[in-house]
Amino acid sequence: MQQTPPIRNNIVLIGFMGCGKSTVGRELRRLLNYPLVDMDAIIEERAGKPITRIFEEDGESAFRDLESRLLEELAAAPATAQIIATGGGVVIREENRERLQRLGYVVWLSSLPEVILSRTRHSQERPLLHADNPATRIASLLAQREPWYRQSAHLTIDTAGLSSREIAGGILESARYFFAGRPHVPCTKP
Ligand code: S3P
Helix, strand or coil: CCCCCCEECCEEEECCCCCCHHHHHHHHHHHHCCCEEEHHHHHHHHHCCCHHHHHHHHCHHHHHHHHHHHHHHHHHCCCCCCEEECCCCCCCCHHHHHHHHHHCEEEEEECCHHHHHHHHCCCCCCHHHCCCCHHHHHHHHHHHHHHHHHHHCCEEEECCCCCHHHHHHHHHHHHHHHHHCCCEECCCCC
Protein backbone atom coordinates (compact mmCIF):
# COMPACT_ATOMS: atom_id res chain seq x y z
CA MET A 1 0.00 0.00 0.00
CA GLN A 2 1.32 3.44 -0.89
CA GLN A 3 2.05 5.65 2.12
CA THR A 4 1.09 9.34 2.20
CA PRO A 5 4.34 11.34 2.54
CA PRO A 6 4.53 13.33 5.76
CA ILE A 7 3.51 16.97 5.46
CA ARG A 8 5.49 19.74 7.14
CA ASN A 9 3.86 21.30 10.13
CA ASN A 10 3.60 24.79 8.62
CA ILE A 11 0.65 26.96 7.72
CA VAL A 12 0.99 28.30 4.18
CA LEU A 13 -1.09 31.24 2.96
CA ILE A 14 -1.78 31.55 -0.76
CA GLY A 15 -4.06 33.85 -2.74
CA PHE A 16 -4.19 36.83 -5.05
CA MET A 17 -2.55 40.20 -4.31
CA GLY A 18 -4.53 42.17 -1.75
CA CYS A 19 -6.35 39.17 -0.24
CA GLY A 20 -4.79 39.71 3.20
CA LYS A 21 -2.04 37.06 3.34
CA SER A 22 0.37 39.34 5.22
CA THR A 23 -2.24 40.67 7.66
CA VAL A 24 -3.63 37.22 8.41
CA GLY A 25 -0.04 35.92 8.66
CA ARG A 26 0.72 38.50 11.35
CA GLU A 27 -2.46 37.57 13.21
CA LEU A 28 -1.50 33.87 13.10
CA ARG A 29 1.97 34.76 14.36
CA ARG A 30 0.38 36.59 17.29
CA LEU A 31 -1.90 33.65 18.12
CA LEU A 32 0.61 30.83 17.65
CA ASN A 33 3.91 32.54 18.36
CA TYR A 34 5.35 30.86 15.27
CA PRO A 35 7.79 32.79 13.06
CA LEU A 36 6.28 34.45 9.99
CA VAL A 37 8.16 33.81 6.75
CA ASP A 38 7.23 36.48 4.20
CA MET A 39 8.50 35.19 0.85
CA ASP A 40 8.37 38.56 -0.93
CA ALA A 41 10.41 40.21 1.85
CA ILE A 42 13.09 37.47 1.68
CA ILE A 43 13.29 37.79 -2.12
CA GLU A 44 13.73 41.57 -1.84
CA GLU A 45 16.40 41.15 0.81
CA ARG A 46 18.32 38.61 -1.29
CA ALA A 47 18.05 40.70 -4.45
CA GLY A 48 18.94 43.89 -2.56
CA LYS A 49 16.07 45.77 -4.23
CA PRO A 50 12.29 46.01 -4.16
CA ILE A 51 10.13 43.70 -6.28
CA THR A 52 9.17 46.51 -8.66
CA ARG A 53 12.85 46.99 -9.51
CA ILE A 54 13.42 43.24 -9.92
CA PHE A 55 10.59 43.23 -12.48
CA GLU A 56 11.87 46.38 -14.22
CA GLU A 57 15.56 45.52 -14.34
CA ASP A 58 15.62 41.71 -14.52
CA GLY A 59 12.13 40.81 -15.79
CA GLU A 60 9.27 38.76 -14.37
CA SER A 61 10.87 35.39 -15.11
CA ALA A 62 13.96 36.32 -13.03
CA PHE A 63 11.59 37.11 -10.16
CA ARG A 64 9.80 33.77 -10.67
CA ASP A 65 13.15 31.95 -10.55
CA LEU A 66 13.99 33.57 -7.20
CA GLU A 67 10.51 32.72 -5.92
CA SER A 68 10.73 29.06 -7.04
CA ARG A 69 14.21 28.64 -5.55
CA LEU A 70 13.06 30.01 -2.20
CA LEU A 71 10.00 27.77 -2.16
CA GLU A 72 12.19 24.77 -2.93
CA GLU A 73 14.46 25.65 0.00
CA LEU A 74 11.50 26.05 2.34
CA ALA A 75 10.03 22.71 1.23
CA ALA A 76 13.38 20.95 1.79
CA ALA A 77 14.34 22.67 5.07
CA PRO A 78 14.00 20.74 8.34
CA ALA A 79 12.38 23.73 10.06
CA THR A 80 8.65 23.46 10.63
CA ALA A 81 6.07 25.28 12.76
CA GLN A 82 6.20 28.42 10.66
CA ILE A 83 3.63 30.59 8.99
CA ILE A 84 4.55 31.12 5.35
CA ALA A 85 3.03 34.03 3.42
CA THR A 86 3.58 33.48 -0.31
CA GLY A 87 3.37 35.97 -3.19
CA GLY A 88 0.18 35.87 -5.26
CA GLY A 89 1.88 34.31 -8.29
CA VAL A 90 3.56 31.40 -6.52
CA VAL A 91 1.02 28.96 -8.01
CA ILE A 92 1.87 29.80 -11.63
CA ARG A 93 4.60 27.18 -11.94
CA GLU A 94 3.61 23.55 -11.68
CA GLU A 95 6.68 22.59 -9.64
CA ASN A 96 5.69 25.21 -7.06
CA ARG A 97 2.19 23.79 -6.77
CA GLU A 98 3.76 20.42 -5.94
CA ARG A 99 6.12 21.99 -3.40
CA LEU A 100 3.24 23.77 -1.68
CA GLN A 101 1.63 20.41 -1.01
CA ARG A 102 4.69 19.24 0.94
CA LEU A 103 5.21 22.51 2.74
CA GLY A 104 2.25 22.36 5.12
CA TYR A 105 -1.41 23.14 5.50
CA VAL A 106 -2.20 25.33 2.49
CA VAL A 107 -4.91 27.95 2.93
CA TRP A 108 -6.28 29.95 0.01
CA LEU A 109 -7.57 33.38 1.00
CA SER A 110 -10.05 34.31 -1.69
CA SER A 111 -11.60 37.73 -2.38
CA LEU A 112 -13.82 39.24 -5.05
CA PRO A 113 -12.13 41.25 -7.86
CA GLU A 114 -13.73 44.52 -6.72
CA VAL A 115 -12.36 44.05 -3.19
CA ILE A 116 -8.91 43.28 -4.60
CA LEU A 117 -9.08 46.40 -6.77
CA SER A 118 -9.96 48.67 -3.87
CA ARG A 119 -7.22 47.15 -1.67
CA THR A 120 -4.49 47.40 -4.29
CA ARG A 121 -5.56 50.65 -5.99
CA HIS A 122 -2.95 52.85 -4.27
CA SER A 123 -0.17 50.28 -4.12
CA GLN A 124 3.01 51.14 -6.02
CA GLU A 125 4.60 47.84 -5.03
CA ARG A 126 2.77 45.47 -7.37
CA PRO A 127 4.27 45.71 -10.85
CA LEU A 128 1.70 43.39 -12.40
CA LEU A 129 -1.04 45.86 -11.55
CA HIS A 130 0.73 48.87 -13.10
CA ALA A 131 -1.67 48.68 -16.03
CA ASP A 132 -3.89 51.16 -17.86
CA ASN A 133 -6.87 49.21 -16.66
CA PRO A 134 -6.06 47.41 -13.38
CA ALA A 135 -9.64 46.01 -13.12
CA THR A 136 -9.24 44.13 -16.41
CA ARG A 137 -5.77 42.96 -15.42
CA ILE A 138 -7.07 41.64 -12.08
CA ALA A 139 -9.98 39.84 -13.79
CA SER A 140 -7.75 38.11 -16.32
CA LEU A 141 -5.04 37.10 -13.82
CA LEU A 142 -7.71 35.80 -11.44
CA ALA A 143 -9.38 33.76 -14.18
CA GLN A 144 -6.04 32.18 -15.01
CA ARG A 145 -4.96 31.52 -11.43
CA GLU A 146 -8.12 30.49 -9.61
CA PRO A 147 -7.96 26.84 -10.75
CA TRP A 148 -4.35 26.71 -9.48
CA TYR A 149 -5.23 28.20 -6.10
CA ARG A 150 -8.12 25.74 -5.80
CA GLN A 151 -5.95 22.79 -6.77
CA SER A 152 -3.17 23.77 -4.34
CA ALA A 153 -5.28 24.54 -1.27
CA HIS A 154 -6.34 22.24 1.56
CA LEU A 155 -8.73 24.94 2.77
CA THR A 156 -10.41 27.87 0.99
CA ILE A 157 -11.62 30.89 2.93
CA ASP A 158 -13.87 33.44 1.31
CA THR A 159 -12.65 36.47 3.21
CA ALA A 160 -15.73 38.64 2.54
CA GLY A 161 -17.09 40.17 5.74
CA LEU A 162 -14.50 38.48 7.98
CA SER A 163 -11.88 40.23 10.09
CA SER A 164 -8.29 39.00 9.97
CA ARG A 165 -8.76 37.79 13.55
CA GLU A 166 -11.79 35.69 12.55
CA ILE A 167 -9.93 34.31 9.53
CA ALA A 168 -6.88 33.40 11.62
CA GLY A 169 -9.08 31.73 14.26
CA GLY A 170 -10.79 29.62 11.59
CA ILE A 171 -7.46 28.58 10.10
CA LEU A 172 -6.12 27.49 13.49
CA GLU A 173 -9.15 25.38 14.26
CA SER A 174 -9.15 23.58 10.93
CA ALA A 175 -5.34 23.16 10.92
CA ARG A 176 -5.65 21.21 14.18
CA TYR A 177 -8.09 18.76 12.56
CA PHE A 178 -5.93 18.53 9.47
CA PHE A 179 -2.67 17.69 11.26
CA ALA A 180 -4.36 15.38 13.77
CA GLY A 181 -5.62 13.20 10.92
CA ARG A 182 -2.46 12.60 8.91
CA PRO A 183 1.26 11.90 9.24
CA HIS A 184 3.24 15.12 9.58
CA VAL A 185 6.79 16.11 10.40
CA PRO A 186 6.88 16.93 14.10
CA CYS A 187 7.56 20.58 15.07
CA THR A 188 11.16 21.72 15.19
CA LYS A 189 12.31 25.26 15.78
CA PRO A 190 13.59 26.93 12.61
C1 S3P B 1 2.68 38.86 -7.41
C2 S3P B 1 2.28 39.16 -6.13
C3 S3P B 1 3.11 39.93 -5.19
C4 S3P B 1 4.59 39.77 -5.53
C5 S3P B 1 4.82 40.10 -6.97
C6 S3P B 1 4.04 39.22 -7.93
C7 S3P B 1 1.75 38.14 -8.31
O1 S3P B 1 2.89 39.49 -3.84
O2 S3P B 1 5.03 38.48 -5.25
O3 S3P B 1 4.50 41.46 -7.18
O4 S3P B 1 2.20 37.64 -9.35
O5 S3P B 1 0.56 38.02 -7.96
P1 S3P B 1 1.54 39.80 -2.98
O6 S3P B 1 0.52 38.76 -3.37
O7 S3P B 1 1.98 39.64 -1.56
O8 S3P B 1 1.12 41.18 -3.32
